[in-house]
Amino acid sequence: MSYAIEGRTGPWEIVVGLEVHAQAITKSKLFSGAPANFGAEPNSQVSFVDAAFPGMLPVLNQEAVAQAVRTGLGLNAHINLVSRFDRKNYFYADLPSGYQISQFEHPIVGAGQIEIQLADGTTRQIGVTRLHLEQDAGKSLHDQHPTKSYIDLNRAGVPLMEIVSEPDIRSPEEAGAYVRKLRSILRYLGTCDGNMEEGSLRADVNVSVRKHGEPYRTRCEIKNVNSVRFVMLAIEAEAKRQIEVWEDGGTVQQETRLFDPNRNETRPMRSKEDAHDYRYFPDPDLLPVVLDEVWIAELKAALPELPDAKQARFTGDFGLSSYDAAVLVAERATADFYEAVAAGHDPKQAANWVTGDLFALLNRTGRTIEDSPVSAAALGALLGLIADNTISGKIAKQVFDIMAETGEDPAAIVQARGLRQVTDTSAIDAVVDAVLAANPDKVADYKAGKDKMFGFFVGQVMKAMAGKGNPALVNAALKARIG
Amino acid sequence: MFDLTLAGARAGLRKGEFSSRDLTEAFLGAIETLNPVLNAFITVTPELALRHAASADAALARGEHGLLTGIPLAIKDLFCTQGVRTTAGSKILEHFIPPYESTVSANLLRDGAVFLGKANLDEFAMGSSNITSAFGPVVSPWTRNGDNRPLVPGGSSGGSAAAVAARLALGATATDTGGSIRQPASFCGITGIKPTYGRCSRWGIVAFASSLDQAGPVARTVEDCAIMLQSMSGFDPKDSTSADLPVPDFAAACRRGVKGLRIGVPREYRSDDMPPEIETMWQQGLAWLREQGAEIVDVSLPHTKYGLATYYIVAPAEASSNLARYDGVRFSSRTDGADLNELYENTRAAGFGSEVKRRIMIGTYVLSAGYYDAYYLRAQKIRALILKDFTDVFRTVDALVTPTAPSAAFAQGERMDDPLKMYFNDVFTVPANMSGIPGMSVPAGLDAQGLPLGLQVLGRPFDEETVFAVGAAIERAAGFTALPGMRAGGGA
Numbered sequence: 013m014s015y016a017i018e019g020r021t022g023p024w025e026i027v028v029g030l031e032v033h034a035q036a037i038t039k040s041k042l043f044s045g046a047p048a049n050f051g052a053e054p055n056s057q058v059s060f061v062d063a064a065f066p067g068m069l070p071v072l073n074q075e076a077v078a079q080a081v082r083t084g085l086g087l088n089a090h091i092n093l094v095s096r097f098d099r100k101n102y103f104y105a106d107l108p109s110g111y112q113i114s115q116f117e118h119p120i121v122g123a124g125q126i127e128i129q130l131a132d133g134t135t136r137q138i139g140v141t142r143l144h145l146e147q148d149a150g151k152s153l154h155d156q157h158p159t160k161s162y163i164d165l166n167r168a169g170v171p172l173m174e175i176v177s178e179p180d181i182r183s184p185e186e187a188g189a190y191v192r193k194l195r196s197i198l199r200y201l202g203t204c205d206g207n208m209e210e211g212s213l214r215a216d217v218n219v220s221v222r223k224h225g226e227p228y229r230t231r232c233e234i235k236n237v238n239s240v241r242f243v244m245l246a247i248e249a250e251a252k253r254q255i256e257v258w259e260d261g262g263t264v265q266q267e268t269r270l271f272d273p274n275r276n277e278t279r280p281m282r283s284k285e286d287a288h289d290y291r292y293f294p295d296p297d298l299l300p301v302v303l304d305e306v307w308i309a310e311l312k313a314a315l316p317e318l319p320d321a322k323q324a325r326f327t328g329d330f331g332l333s334s335y336d337a338a339v340l341v342a343e344r345a346t347a348d349f350y351e352a353v354a355a356g357h358d359p360k361q362a363a364n365w366v367t368g369d370l371f372a373l374l375n376r377t378g379r380t381i382e383d384s385p386v387s388a389a390a391l392g393a394l395l396g397l398i399a400d401n402t403i404s405g406k407i408a409k410q411v412f413d414i415m416a417e418t419g420e421d422p423a424a425i426v427q428a429r430g431l432r433q434v435t436d437t438s439a440i441d442a443v444v445d446a447v448l449a450a451n452p453d454k455v456a457d458y459k460a461g462k463d464k465m466f467g468f469f470v471g472q473v474m475k476a477m478a479g480k481g482n483p484a485l486v487n488a489a490l491k492a493r494i495g
Numbered sequence: 496m497f498d499l500t501l502a503g504a505r506a507g508l509r510k511g512e513f514s515s516r517d518l519t520e521a522f523l524g525a526i527e528t529l530n531p532v533l534n535a536f537i538t539v540t541p542e543l544a545l546r547h548a549a550s551a552d553a554a555l556a557r558g559e560h561g562l563l564t565g566i567p568l569a570i571k572d573l574f575c576t577q578g579v580r581t582t583a584g585s586k587i588l589e590h591f592i593p594p595y596e597s598t599v600s601a602n603l604l605r606d607g608a609v610f611l612g613k614a615n616l617d618e619f620a621m622g623s624s625n626i627t628s629a630f631g632p633v634v635s636p637w638t639r640n641g642d643n644r645p646l647v648p649g650g651s652s653g654g655s656a657a658a659v660a661a662r663l664a665l666g667a668t669a670t671d672t673g674g675s676i677r678q679p680a681s682f683c684g685i686t687g688i689k690p691t692y693g694r695c696s697r698w699g700i701v702a703f704a705s706s707l708d709q710a711g712p713v714a715r716t717v718e719d720c721a722i723m724l725q726s727m728s729g730f731d732p733k734d735s736t737s738a739d740l741p742v743p744d745f746a747a748a749c750r751r752g753v754k755g756l757r758i759g760v761p762r763e764y765r766s767d768d769m770p771p772e773i774e775t776m777w778q779q780g781l782a783w784l785r786e787q788g789a790e791i792v793d794v795s796l797p798h799t800k801y802g803l804a805t806y807y808i809v810a811p812a813e814a815s816s817n818l819a820r821y822d823g824v825r826f827s828s829r830t831d832g833a834d835l836n837e838l839y840e841n842t843r844a845a846g847f848g849s850e851v852k853r854r855i856m857i858g859t860y861v862l863s864a865g866y867y868d869a870y871y872l873r874a875q876k877i878r879a880l881i882l883k884d885f886t887d888v889f890r891t892v893d894a895l896v897t898p899t900a901p902s903a904a905f906a907q908g909e910r911m912d913d914p915l916k917m918y919f920n921d922v923f924t925v926p927a928n929m930s931g932i933p934g935m936s937v938p939a940g941l942d943a944q945g946l947p948l949g950l951q952v953l954g955r956p957f958d959e960e961t962v963f964a965v966g967a968a969i970e971r972a973a974g975f976t977a978l979p980g981m982r983a984g985g986g987a
Binding site for chain 1 (some may be wrong): 574575581583588591593594595597697698699700701702704705706732733734735736812813815816819820822824825826835836839859862863864867871
């Protein structure tokens with residue numbers, strides 16, 4: 013059942029395309045040697061090139077090119093062996109040269125695709141139109157002075173990868189899945205940290221609506237949306253607004269809008285007179301970017317395993333459910349952690365522990381997988397203790413809690429606290445005999461057909477053994493006596 | 496001392512006949528006397544010059560003979576000079592003191608040069624007569640026979656050319672976007688070379704039109720230009736368009752001779768409105784080369800006629816973008832406004848002169864949506880055809896010889912009413928910029944009014960050596976010894 017918004021005139025389909033701006037991870041800026049760090053003192057990371065001083069010239073950062081190519085490869089996209097930088101001309105105080113160096117006509121990466129997974133288990137391919145490299149602008153600070161704006165040029169010239177999707181997205185959920193998947197791929201590749209709060213990943217969302225089977229109607233662009241949730245909310249709010257306009261007999265005007273999460277609505281960003289003519293033309297300060305196929309092949313060979321491949325391996329080799337595998341591969345650190353836990357142990361059991369107890373622990377303690385209180389090695393060791401019957405699964409939960417608390421090694425915990433499972437059948441037999449002797453009435457009930465009483469006897473035996481009886485042996489001993 | 500060429504002064508310094516301080520003081524004195532009339536310098540830096548001279552003298556005393564140790568030069572005020580105001584001839588940069596040294600001027604300093612000051616120019620190098628400078632026009636040291644009306648020195652490197660011609664410096668840096676080295680050299684009776692695009696780094700030179708701008712020297716002789724260009728050239732990783740090629744020995748190339756060279760004469764450079772004395776001088780130049788063993792060949796450059804029109808699309812387009820940075824926000828002069836747009840409008844209205852504004856308007860127009868294909872894109876296609884013309888003829892000839900400019904220097908006030916007439920000055924020089932090839936202007940004679948006329952030598956990309964060889968051959972045969980009326984150590 014495909015997504016639709018019900019209007020007065022019937023259901024409406026929504027059509028969404030995304031332009032994601034991802035800051036490429038590089039030491040220095042796209043065209044200057046100034047550092048590209050986040051969070052430094054204002055105007056402390058600015059070269060004369062970034063500030064567009066007279067006579068300064070851009071020199072392309074090769075690492076930014078490599079990051080764009082890696083990303084293109086990760087999106088199964090066509091890498092253009094020849095691309096070009098153009099100037100996008102407009103005046104703004106945080107754009108020192110009066111033009112942004114971008115790639116307009118000939119981007120470095122062409123068509124690719126991203127597979128998204130939806131809650132109902134289905135997958136869809138979303139087309140990627142292109143990826144191009146461009147400079148970020150500086151920041152205007154309007155809250156530092158009653159009448160003046162301050163300009164921070166630290167961000168000016170930081171490399172951005174603009175990743176443009178086809179208008180293939182048909183629901184807020186798909187848009188959310190697309191951004192999450194793209195973010196995951198970028199983080200796997202190490203080409204963008206994906207931090208939406210700090211603005212290193214931000215999306216412009218193009219939304220239109222139509223009746224089923226119609227050609228596209230006019231779209232609006234919602235600028236600079238900075239979280240997955242807001243992307244989804246903004247699409248819904250904007251689609252509803254457009255449906256209202258159409259149903260009231262009006263016409264949607266192509267314009268750029270902003271999403272206000274407080275009021276859950278979009279509103280026009282600037283008046284029409286500010287519509288720019290960017291006067292794109294090839295930047296005469298830069299030569300065309302010509303890539304060597306051997307170099308691209310080297311980058312490709314060095315790419316890490318990406319989430320789709322990893323998920324396929326986790327379901328295929330480890331027998332995990334598609335859902336569990338998807339959860340584990342979303343973040344590379346989680347997948348790596350899981351694989352370390354699973355090494356030499358039952359992979360399904362490992363998946364249950366990671367997605368269950370470990371995730372719960374991280375949630376509770378507000379930690380990330382990178383600084384988990386229980387290391388992958390320790391969790392693996394715990395699984396080892398279960399596998400060799402040193403402890404039961406139930407005791408293991410207890411041990412896990414102690415591990416989380418103290419950071420101690422599981423074997424040491426079991427040893428120090430005497431949690432080792434009892435596998436001595438004569439000891440178990442003795443407890444079983446005592447429990448049966450103490451509950452003759454219950455034994456009679458059981459024999460009269462009350463099968464449920466069996467669980468009661470198991471519980472009593474385990475309780476008497478402080479939980480340390482080997483569950484299988486306890487069951488066997490009971491079966492032998494009361495059958 | 497003022498009769499010395501750069502090469503001669505260098506020999507004298509090395510022999511200890513005089514010191515760099517002697518030379519520098521002499522030139523500073525001459526500037527003090529003549530600059531109020533000529534206005535060739537926007538900024539004179541006597542203290543800096545004497546400091547440079549002192550270290551040059553110390554180096555010479557240690558026996559360290561750099562390429563230019565102790566040689567006083569003028570620097571076109573388009574080259575950023577660390578700690579020394581750099582205006583580009585514009586009010587908008589009136590107070591700009593760069594915190595860095597351009598690569599080309601740094602190369603000259605590395606080789607021991609002495610900087611006398613910053614030479615006047617057309618505002619942002621946009622002009623052919625030096626009347627667009629916000630710091631007043633440069634007056635040519637030359638006058639017509641029996642006519643004292645001030646003449647233009649050509650442009651945009653008019654201050655550089657006037658300073659060298661009037662002997663206020665042994666040489667000067669210049670830049671050439673559409674003829675700004677060659678045309679003023681021709682008007683002022685001196686030599687200038689625009690090397691191949693990419694030969695000199697553009698880093699630190701205030702940009703006019705990035706794909707056309709190229710630095711080069713103006714000096715009294717072909718050899719002097721060779722010595723200066725040797726120092727100015729070289730690969731610079733800070734300029735992506737700079738060529739990673741070794742720099743040949745240009746001075747040695749001046750001594751090669753032209754025997755066996757094939758010299759092309761492009762028939763499209765002939766026109767009915769060309770003054771007969773320019774045609775005569777051209778024929779004379781070709782005869783000199785023939786006498787020295789060169790073969791003269793008629794060739795065709797069919798797209799020449801489109802050169803000027805396409806230049807006046809490409810150059811303003813790039814300029815309109817390059818000059819966007821002068822917005823009053825950071826380093827340029829600011830005229831405040833109620834909001835950001837008003838700040839831009841007021842700053843740029845007050846800071847730019849009318850020729851700069853005209854070119855920004857033209858450039859903005861030709862890049863606009865709906866006009867880009869018809870103007871800029873088409874101009875770039877024709878540019879490729881102009882380059883192809885040259886590539887084709889250089890398969891059969893080693894160099895081309897043409898007049899440098901369609902006229903001798905004109906008076907201030909003449910041709911000022913019609914910008915298009917002014918643009919026509921560049922008709923013979925522009926194709927070299929459009930195609931990136933090297934071009935030199937060498938003085939070949941005087942017209943009937945006693946004004947110098949130059950011949951232009953064009954060569955293959957990165958074959959400045961042949962250009963120097965041909966230029967030197969013309970220079971030898973021409974024996975051009977005429978001097979302007981206003982000059983240091985001479986006339987009025």
